[in-house]
Amino acid sequence: EVQLVESGGGLVQPGGSLRLSCAASGFTFSSYAMGWVRQAPGKGLEWVSGIGGTGISAYYADSVQGRFTISRDNSKNTLYLQMNSLRAEDTAVYFCAKQHSGNGVVDYWGQGTLVTVSS
């Protein structure tokens, strides 16, 4: 059974940093592209970042380019999102996402972790 468990969310001040983690199990982690999708309170879904199976290729939404860094440790079956220079508009539930065939379609989602940026 595929499981994706996020951690690392919480309350942070504007300009601060946070690192999210996603522990994956139930599939061959290194064989699949992964990513992060977020949802602001009461709003729709936004693709934040994606990364290939080897970790070499990464993609970012314009809204986070230069501030967020996605990475993965295939030896630990874990996906990360380092978030710097956080803004109020980054407040959202962040979902860990397993991609179906590396094409940006998400076939499995984590339960989400809430990030709140506020002073």
Next chain:
Amino acid sequence: EIVMTQSPATLSVSPGERATLSCRASQSISSKLAWYQQKLGQAPRLLMYGASTRATGIPARFSGSGSGTEFTLTISSLQSEDFAVYYCQQYNNWPRTFGQGTKVEIK
């Protein structure tokens, strides 16, 4: 960036009736379209990809159609568990973009 527009914003349907949801892309995305269902407080669930291929475990009452810029998700006979918010998503270009969602509510 490709803009995805869903209509209507809210659809009121009686159980057992058919529901038809629309999604339009601002430019052609071939058949690179997925649909997701999200219930309150839960993560989304993949329903459809390739515009018309049902994901694993999705019942046959869900069907998808379309290509290019116009797409449709049809739920042939609404069950109680189908009342939720539905999102379309294009994966032809980066950034991948979602529509704003259609809420299917009980009439």
